[in-house]
Amino acid sequence: MENIKIKLARVEKGLSQQDLADLVGATRQTIGLIEKGKYNPSLNLCIKIAKSLDRTLNDLFWYENKK
Amino acid sequence: MENIKIKLARVEKGLSQQDLADLVGATRQTIGLIEKGKYNPSLNLCIKIAKSLDRTLNDLFWYENKK
DNA sequence: TCATAATGCAAAATATATCTTGCAATTATT
DNA sequence: AATAATTGCAAGATATATTTTGCATTATGA
Numbered sequence: 001m002e003n004i005k006i007k008l009a010r011v012e013k014g015l016s017q018q019d020l021a022d023l024v025g026a027t028r029q030t031i032g033l034i035e036k037g038k039y040n041p042s043l044n045l046c047i048k049i050a051k052s053l054d055r056t057l058n059d060l061f062w063y064e065n066k067k
Numbered sequence: 068m069e070n071i072k073i074k075l076a077r078v079e080k081g082l083s084q085q086d087l088a089d090l091v092g093a094t095r096q097t098i099g100l101i102e103k104g105k106y107n108p109s110l111n112l113c114i115k116i117a118k119s120l121d122r123t124l125n126d127l128f129w130y131e132n133k134k
Numbered sequence: 135t136c137a138t139a140a141t142g143c144a145a146a147a148t149a150t151a152t153c154t155t156g157c158a159a160t161t162a163t164t
Numbered sequence: 165a166a167t168a169a170t171t172g173c174a175a176g177a178t179a180t181a182t183t184t185t186g187c188a189t190t191a192t193g194a
Contacts, residue, residue: 016140030182032141039181040109042151043128050129057124061110062117083170094153099171106151109181 001037005060009053010035024048068104072127076120077102091115 010020017031024031026045033039034049041049050060077087084098091098093112100106101116108116117127 018140027183028141029143029184032143033182036142040111042107042109042181043113044107045182046110046113047128057129061114062124085170095171096154096173097152099173100152103172109151112152 003035003037003060006049006053007035009055009060013053015053020049020052023052070102070104070127073116073120074102076122076127080120082120087116087119090119 010017015023017035018028021028021031024045025048030039030041030045031049034041034045046057046061050057053060077084082090084102085095088095088098091112092115097106097108097112098116101108101112113124113128117124120127
């Protein structure tokens with residue numbers, strides 16, 4: 001369950017994992033593991049990531065499931 | 068920073084905190100504290116809550132900030 | 135090729151979300 | 165008014181997100 005959306009939005013803005021980590025006040029490892037889908041991040045961190053990437057929560061973390 | 072959106076969506080569906088807690092596999096206290104804005108819930112819990120209330124992450128946890 | 139930046143991985147430590155239990159206070163129902 | 169249901173609050177225990185540090189691997193650029 002990789003989160004490819006974050007990675008795409010990040011590289012689209014020309015940011016490294018470290019860059020994004022600095023923007024949201026987290027560590028590179030945390031960003032990497034979230035992108036890998038190995039973490040269940042906190043809401044506040046999700047919000048910071050979304051804002052830093054000019055996206056919304058739904059854009060990055062919401063998956064529509066048909067029915 | 069109370070989260071009134073969750074509370075509104077919950078009562079709108081005629082659910083008690085305990086009901087919602089059961090639906091998402093959490094405890095009543097956890098739901099209560101999230102509604103009070105005293106917790107920073109995990110993304111997975113947010114997703115479960117949103118689905119249980121037929122809302123999206125943005126509906127319940129995203130606040131548009133002008134500029 | 136060489137150097138450097140970016141990423142992956144992993145163990146131990148720390149911070150904090152969540153649970154458990156219990157009781158008080160409030161609200162709804164009869 | 166009385167009873168039950170709902171919610172608030174709080175301390176201690178547990179689970180887990182996040183940090184810290186370090187090293188290996190891969191990609192990038194000179």
